[in-house]
Amino acid sequence: MLPAALSELEGLGDAPRVAATILGLMPETGVMVVDADLRLVLMEGPVYARHGYDVTSGVGRSLQDVIPAVAWSRLGEHWLAALAGERRTLDTASVDGERDYWLHFAPWRPNGGPAGAIMVAQDITERVRGREQTLERDRAAAFAADAASRTALHQSEERFRQGFENAPIAMTLVDPASMRYMRVNDAFCRMIGRTREALQELTYVDISHPADLPAITGGLPQLVRGSLEQLVVEKRYLRPDGSEVWASVSITPVLEAGGDIDVLFGQMVDITERKTREASLHAQLDEIAGLGEIRRAFEEDRFELHAQPIIDLATGETVQRELLIRMRGADGELIAPGAFLPAAEKHGAIRDIDRWVLARGADLAAGGVDVEINISAASIGDPGLVADIERELARTGADPARLVFEITETALIAETEVAVTLAERLRRIGCRFALDDFGSGYGGFHYLKHLPMDFLKVDREFIRDARTSVADQHVIRAIVGLARGFGLQTIAEGVEDQETLDLLRELGVDHAQGFHIGQPALLDQG
Template identity: 25%
Template sequence: MIKTISYVYKNTDDLKNLIEDNVLYEYPNIFIQIFSSNIDLVELEKIQETIRTSLPLAKVMGCTTSGDIVEGSFVKEKISISFTIFEKTKIDSSLFYVKDYENIREMGKSIVAKLCGADTKALILFSSPSSVDLQPLLDSIDEEKQDITLAGGIAGEKDSFREGIIFNEEESTNEGIVAVSLNNSDLQVQTFTNFKFQEVGKSFKITKAIGNTIVSIDKKKPSKVLESYLGKDFLEQIKLQRNDFPFLLGTKDKSTPIWITNLLEDGTVTVNHPISEGDSLVFAYAHLKEIIDNSLRELKRLSKQNVETIFAYNCSSRKRMLHEFAADEMRMLNSIAPTNGFFANGEISTENGKPQLVGHALTFLALSENKKKLSNRKIDFQYHIPDSVKTIVTLTHLMRASQADLEILNDHAQISEQYYRSLFDNNTDIVYSTDLDGNISSVNPAFEKLLGYKKEELLGKSALKYINKEDIPRVRTHFYSALKGKEQYYNIEVSSKTGENNLLHLKNIPITVNGECVGIYGIGRNITEQKKIEDKIIQLAYYDQDTGLPNRIRFSERLTELLQNAKKTKRKLALMVIDMDRFKIINDSLGHDAGDEILKGISERIQAAIPGGAFLGRFNGDKFTLILSKNVSIEAVIKIANSILRQVGAPIHYSGQEFYVSASIGVSLYPTDGTDEMTLMKNADIAMNRSKSQGGNRLTLYSNDMNEEALKRLELESYLRKALQKDEFFLCYQPLIDLKSGKLYGSEALIRWNHPLLGLVSPGDFIPLAEETGLIEEIGSWVLRTACKQNKLWQQKGLKNITVSVNVSANQFQQTKFVAEVTRALEKSGLEPKYLTLELTESTMLRNIDHSIEVMKSLQKLGVRVSIDDFGTGYSSLSYLKDLPIDHLKIDRSFINNLRIDTSDIAIVKAIITMSHGLAVKVVAEGVETEEQIELLKKLKCHYAQGFFLHRPLTSEDFEKVLIG
């Protein structure tokens, strides 16, 4: 099984906490990928040091990037770290310096020799950008090792493909390769590369080339050709290290996408791929439709596979030029399996068994250690392509059509002009142009129709005249950016001649003539009605019209989402139903309109009373529903509910009158009171009705069989108050066995209640009640005295070194007289303190940690031993544990019940025992029920055990018969 943990770095302390919280140091096979779009080498060295210290077995590879991918989402100017835990896969890694090899092919051979073996299934490479000729290296690796999958990419820095650093856990360089091999013959590896280009414009011939340098195109300097066809702005983009516009390189065998890596001072250009004289070049652009089709096919195929993690290496140009598409693609990949990676400036892919360097592509590795086939899971994969991207597609088609027009124009200028006018005049979208000052120079009929002006009224006027004043600074920014050659997309309201506002989605592009910008084109579509309909549909479908709160449908969807998240994170969730008491009186006396107005005010009061992150909805009528998903506890729920009751109960002023309203609140908790939406809603409603039946203006927490339970508790409380007086309590003793010797070590005293009418009453029923009523202190004192007295009697009968363990409640432990009470029990019984162990739960100790430590120190000074009971089920705060003066630690039975050689519980138990040995604390395992568990505990060096397999709890008489007699 493979598990990936994704993390956006904050600081080294936070990183250490993540490692501790996830117990990452327990795993021998961890592959860590670090991507830094925030170039901070000092911080990077701190991260390397932290990982070397905390995870010495982990293998690290990373690089600087122009952006990170964290669980399918884009992250910029951050450092992201993914921890991939393999169960069966061995990971090898190394960093290779260019200077250490005579040529790049020798480096490829060295990588295979050092990292690859018979069971290697995949090889991941991150390359520095300017010093490594990657394709020959990939060819060399393929010649040496043909049965592995290669993936990875070229590092960068903020869209730079000439700068970048690669590193592992110890070193970093801007001239080399960092490589990691995944070694497991059973590892399931799937890869996919998605790129498709369409040609734009005429084909050129390379007339002179040296290696990766193009010296001339059609016997002209490359810079002149580029300037002639793409303008000076494009040359500036190259200087800024942008690679958004590739070529297709045509050879005898195939077409390969390449891009310019540098514009040299002599007018020649270098590219990312070797070229030869006679090769052809053509401008190219992403063929979005085919890319989408390919992506959807792969997503559907992959969703039917057993995939546990995905490493994605995406092109930085995709993030810039096709941002929404790239975001959707990553999001949908992440819905299949956790997806992490970075935006590269060249991607390594494996297609048809051959590794190659590609560009403007997505390549990924989908991995699994599980061979089981999945049942068909249905995921709706769909791209939501915004108008901005559609406009890019339209523009690409326009560019190709324009090229055809230009070719015709060479022979048929008049026909070409007619094509242009047809495109301009008959376009249903608005098209206009302005000069360098922003004055309108041309408009098409669609523009005239939309604004209601004649062309003559518009020409020469400032385009800013037709927009709202507050939008002018924003539009000016877009205008000047377009003049600099940067395409602009934005929505803007435009006023017509009649004063009607229309929402337009606009694109601005520069108009370039003879290499100089002379103005801009604007291409737009009226989306006013579309936006109104979309907003209205969302509002009607998901929100209450009176209060503006999410309605029942939206609330239900959100509850389902939060329940799924709670199940994954194993966190609690509270559902609260808030119903107004006797609100019908207001509706009947003031009318429903007034009632709706008052309910709106009440909804605002409730919102003021709830914490951030809570989700409030209007269920129906005068009933509201609330989800609490952060830091959920009974205390927090009660505090929030009381705040709501106070806010709702404040005086309401309406039409000169003062009204008072109260609310009944019912709460159900996940997972205690239900694990699905329907059950939680039903139980919260039942609890709310209980509040109403008790007079309203109160909170009720749901419990099963609420009516019967309430009566039963009242009766039980009455009997409980007399149980000590009537001598109805007795103790049973469950033996504790020394696992090393197999001999009796001691016993745990367990209270039992034999009522003359009820019979034996479960401790689970009366102990919580005793705690609530305060009787637990008196009962606890009786247990302590009785257990000490009985243990001393057994010692006198021959069990000389036997100990007794007594459970101490939180209330009893927090009493100031507790240590004195223990002292009296020991003195009265004559039992030596070292034979008494007091068992405390984690929550008891951590309730007031400073006081707890002082009390425990006093007990140890007295000679009494202290034990943590039910360890692992409470707070499990390791930071406190090391400071607690304890002698024993008892592993909770929930970890022992399923303890078998092939379960995850054994790892937890082993960790607890190992930790305890390190703290010099004895370990007790409770709930042992099988011989297999006994043998496993012995192997794990657990000290003591108790459970039904060894002995059930015995009365004092049976204890003597079995263990003494």
């Protein structure tokens, strides 16, 4: 099932920006945009250029004048549905009677303006024809002419047995009452990674993905009653190693002389590669939707700043707070950062998010609150970051020492030299610096030597089981010793109970944070 991603594009702005975003993710497609009067706004992409469309001269003209009459007769209703706010996907559509396309129609509202519509097209002709040719060739090789009919299977058992065993496509014979495998061929065994002997002890249900069973079991009664001559579905088989293989499955009842069903004859074609491509396409469309939602969240002021307290283990007092961004959905539901930050990092929106947090962190620092601000890997190399920090300090009058900037150890792997330069510049203007998730990577000692910092944040991996793990206690004690040797303070992350908190104090850790101390809570952003 395709995601509703393209219905979320209105937040990306005008037509060129929408087209650039889609073609950036799906370069082999084509994008067509029309306004509320079905006048062409934009036509871009290799699909149109490759098949002779003039992508510029039609702009401003009626869509019916731009595309062939046969294309309008077949697609017009889908364009009108998109203008009415409906999303439609045609997995295989023959627009001109010659080539096959995957088409997705969606409504579009540019910057809140009058409604329009978008069509994304992908030429899948070669894929469809190749699949059809492969199926035809395999079936022709698999069967003798008389074995194609169900009655011929009984008339020529030996011929059928040889064709069945040697067929290049997967075949099975299943008992309709017990759904056990009566016979399978080598191609089926190879496809699902099981031996004949193992399969004869299993039922059809045993090796089928649970989510796909209703499609099979729902059609079987019709086969048995004779109201359905053949059942064709797409389903997943489970391999012994836990992996899955997608197959197009055709099930045909083989009748006895009296008309009763003798066995269910199945043919399976591996379509895992196609399903993988489809899943990749769905993921790309989801990314587009996520990016559009982030843009709208900025426009509609739906970001929130939450903070988690960090305490001094010697006094128990809160000494600073780590700032954490959250986003509200259009329905008011709180969206976790893991649902939107990956898309923001991939498409460059993370820099805008970092600046948003920086501005509000500076406001808090100006009010006398020490804050920790996470710097994303993308922003580490942003040449304008330090200037942004200096500008916010000047705007708010905040004490630079109240701002602690935090970078994860894993983010430093690809940007070590840049991060060192950044940390040095931050220290020069009076800000402090923390290395997060210390111990999670392999460059810890190198960073201690070369990276100017104030805090080491001990990775929660060593904190979680510290109460019972002597090894974790040794690691924590070693990190504390290293930090003190370099004049740094330590912060333990992920403290979940009082016993762990007491242990960390005994081991010499300076500060701690975690759900036991305080969960992230919404800050007053007024």
